[in-house]
Amino acid sequence: MWRAKSVLGLSVGLMVAVCASAMAWAGEEQGGRRAADVYLLNADGKVWKNGAYSEELSTRVKIRAVGVAGSQKMKALPILDASGPVYTNGIVLNIVIPFKIDAVAVAVVGLEMYVLDGSRGEVWRYFREGPAKGQWKREQGKEHFAKGRCVDLAVAGPEEDKVDRKVYLLGANSKVFLDGKEAPGLAPSTGLNKPCAIAVEGEDVYVLDGANGKVYKNGQHDAKLSTSVFVECVGFDVKGGTAYILVKDGGVYVNGQKDPSVSSNVTSAFVGICVK
Secondary structure (H helix, E strand, C coil), X not given: CHHHHHHHHXXXXXXXXXXXXXXXXXXXXXXXXXXXCEEEEECCCCEEECCEEECCCCCCCCCCEEEECCCCCCCCCEEEECXXXXXXXXXXXXXXXXXXXXXXXXEEECCEEEEEECCCCEXXXXXXXXXXXXXXXXXXXXXXXXXXXXXXXXXECCCCXXXXXXXXXXXXXXXXEECCEECHHHCCCCCCCCEEEEEEECCEEEEEECCCCEEEECCEECCCCCCCCCCCEEEEEEECCEEEEEXXXXXXXXXXXXXXXXXXXXXXXXXXEEEC
16 A cells, blocks of 8 residues: 555656646746736836836936837846937936937837937937947938828847848838838738837837727738737837737736736836837
8 A cells, every 4th residue: 555655646746747847838938928028117217127116227307208128138228208318227328319309219229229209200329339338320211301200110130239220110190111211011001090109020010009909910910919908008019929018007918918917016107118
């Protein structure tokens, strides 16, 4: 009897271990999306990381925050003020865009930042010249200058400094512009109710309709990535093919389903999301 119990106990123990291992593996597999950190920005410059408030990442003073971005290479988390200043780890950068602009969006590739002037369609790029050294310059030829308002930008390309990259702009007219030229195949054939955000990953371009949570991938509606209910959205990012949609109160929908683990733990007026 003792031997039978021992063998049975060993078998059960092995089964539990195998199941636990499989569950852990599955968690890592699904967590290709969950392994990413999700950062939320509210209108005052405060940041939530994976659902919890982060004093370290938030601005030291109240600002008119409009966007947040990041990259795997950049440890800091740039936060954009509506008049153009960029804050990293709570402190404003001492290198500023030389003109006051209508800043609406920020993007990062490698260690270089891009800022969109929404009313002019201008793109400002931070050309890095070394640690804490660089300058902002207009990316002429990449912008949609004086041809209509733009609401968001996304940038794709190598992480090295000063290299050429592709700049995608989402117009208030629902059109997508690549390096300043209209790219009809990347925008939905019918106009969006509220053009909200654009994201790029690999060769895929994603556009979010902020009025209803619908996501369009390469111009086609993708129901699997869109929110499960019609809801007004304010931010959007894509990581590993997974869509993260931010609603105004801080809720985050991951591939269409609300995910409490990365949603804000308080209700506030949120404006931006970054996943890295």
